[in-house]
Amino acid sequence: MLPVPSDNEGRSSTVDHASPVPDLLVAIDVVRRRTLINKFLRDWMVWLSWVLAGLLVAAALIPRLKAVLVIGAVAVVLGAFIAIARIWWTKPSAYALACKLDSAAGLFDRTSTALHLAAVENPNWMALRQRQDALERLARVDTPALFPVQIPAFARRTLALILLAAGFFVYRVYYRPPITALVHTAVNSRAAKAVLSPLAESMKRDLLALVSRDNAAKQVSADAEVVPGLKEARDSGNLAQPGDNAGGVPNSDWEPDATQPGQPVRQPSNLQPGQSSPQAQEGNKSDSNQQEAEASQQSQTVQSTERGSSEQQASNSSQQANNEQSGAKSVIQVLKNLIKSIRGQQSPQSPPPAEWAPGDQPPTAQASADTGNAHEHTAQGDTSKGDSDRRDSSAISDPKKPGGGAGNGSTAIPRQGVKNPPPVPANLVRDRVDLDATDFRQPGHLRASAGPGTALLPLRDVQPQSVAAIKGAEQENIPVRYRLYVQRYFEREDKTPVKLSSQPPGDPVKETK
């Protein structure tokens, strides 16, 4: 059975015409064997190189050396079988080999033509003469010399890989996998620690803050059962809330419990920022004279704190709408300011408690903090400012109570359910001037009417200043109507209260009597 070409691609079909060309087939078989051997060597060495590379990687990672060796040996043998099967499946036809022989021996296609003509039945004289010519020329060709068994060009690379793998396996007999050891060393290295330590410290700090907050809450609840009156203080909300300054880490997520997420913050409609509610004013009226004296001594300090707090408050209001984190920073800054100011107040009255933990705030810090952050604590409705004041009084009244100090930021007491405010302490600091009139919020033009028997007064449209002055110019922020009232009060002889008519702004009316 002689394979001869059946199409132009050199693919062979089988024709029973082998007998006339035995010599031709012998020469072609030599070419076939050498070609297949060379192809096998090339393919198998490529496979061997990849297997060796894989073994090196596996031996560097996997501790079990014996398994790696067994898998490698199996892969090498399997690759050899696959290469043999692949070569046998794609083996060239006899015609293709004849063409190859023609090209290598310079036979001018004599062999391939003779092989093709071998399939022709009843060949003519020219075909027989051509076959004879091909065999004569082929007899002079040293076919094995033309097709030697060639070691692939990359055999040196494969050999180097073999040596490397052998050396590495010898190393592995005595030592651990180097990659594993390297990773272990790298994890414990100084550089890795230098990289990872800030993260670890941060995580540790957060964890400690969480634990301390939890412990403080437990401690407060335990103290509430032991110390009488602490429960009322806790109910009134004068105690610090959890996360105010626990462990020195601000908790920007903390909100009063009365304010549910998504619920708008309620604020007294008739209050401007910085004004006291009527309830708070009533509480302030019930203070004693001694308290007023002390309050007057401390009022300047508190007012200065409030000024700083109001500035902070304005900035916090705009920042909170944009970024909650910046609000937390503002809270921290406010707390720091309050701590500084209240420490100055606290020193002549009472010594700082010795049992304060590091990071805890002085007892009055909470009050100032609440004052400075009144816009955040108005969730209790119109009692926000009053809460602030009451917290001040409760904190100052009993600063030495363990866990009940107003400045202890670790106290976590819920503020909901505040129905009856506790009695106002004696040393309450009044931070607002009480006003009898309630229509001072009307902006724009004011109409001043003169009393009976007085001369005609010119009416002026005076625009109240919209921005509070700072550094001692805060009196400029007093409403014009109040100023007129005071001025007229001192100008009148009977000292009766002056009635101011409320007219819509921008509509001055002249009155004559």
Add this chain to the structure above:
Amino acid sequence: MITENEKSDQPLERQIESLSEKMAEVRQEISKAIVGQHEVVEGVLVALLAGAHVLLEGVPGVGKTLLVRTLAEAVSLKYSRIQFTPDLMPADVIGTSVVQENGDGKKALDFQPGPIFTNLLLADEINRTTPKTQSALLEAMQEKQVTVGHTTHMLEEPFFVMATQNPLEMEGTYPLPEAQLDRFFFKLRVPFPRREELHDILDRTTQGAGQTVRHVLNGPQILEMRRVVRMVPLAPHVQDYVVKLVLATHSGGHANALANKYIRYGSSPRGAQALILGGKVRALTQGRFNVSTEDIRALLLPALRHRIILNFEAQADGRTADDLLEEIAGGTNKN
């Protein structure tokens, strides 16, 4: 080993053996008059044995006409020469019917054959005549016959046309149409002789008398050789190589990038026939009994250079048909 059927081909072996000898003798005789130009002589002989026509292109004075005349003397064939001019008419080439008076005084139309009725026709400066006259050769070159009126006249075999043209002087010329060009088996470029060849030419032509060319081959022998040539076997991969080469000259799926870029139209099937027939002749003249891809490659340029039409971009880039064919052959796998 030789069967009865093969015994009848015994003279064939002698003819093949004598073919190589005869061709060597013809080369020898031609070399008496022509100095150098071996490739041109070889091409002319191949075309002669293949039974086809040759277009010789070269500048004046390089020996084109002398080559044809010497070949005609060497092969002992009837030789005619037509000097193509712009006023040449087809009747001047193929002949015409004239009124002649018989011996009894009656007059009748009698066909007077033109110079085309010969064995070896030299169409000198064929591009100087009009396309009308050029087309008079179409039927003669392909069908080996001439039709005048309603009468078809067969040409005598072997009929072999050798045309010449000057590539430089293009004024007042009529380039051959593609149909005419395709009928030429080979287009051979006659190069200017080299230094040593020029010395030899001067010595031969300026000293003494020229050598006499003897007849070494005749018409019947040439016809027998043509029959033997067609019996030379061809391996499938060689034929496939020819097909791939021809297809590569056409723009489209089988063409390479060069063909798509520079070739307006590729070779006709006559080009493939020329390659195979020429390869067979070349194989026999070199003592082989089969066509090789080397034969095809050697005859690629003369067989296809006039069969591909370049586009304007090729002319603008200065690319020639020979350049493109060389690159196409280099990019075509032989097996």
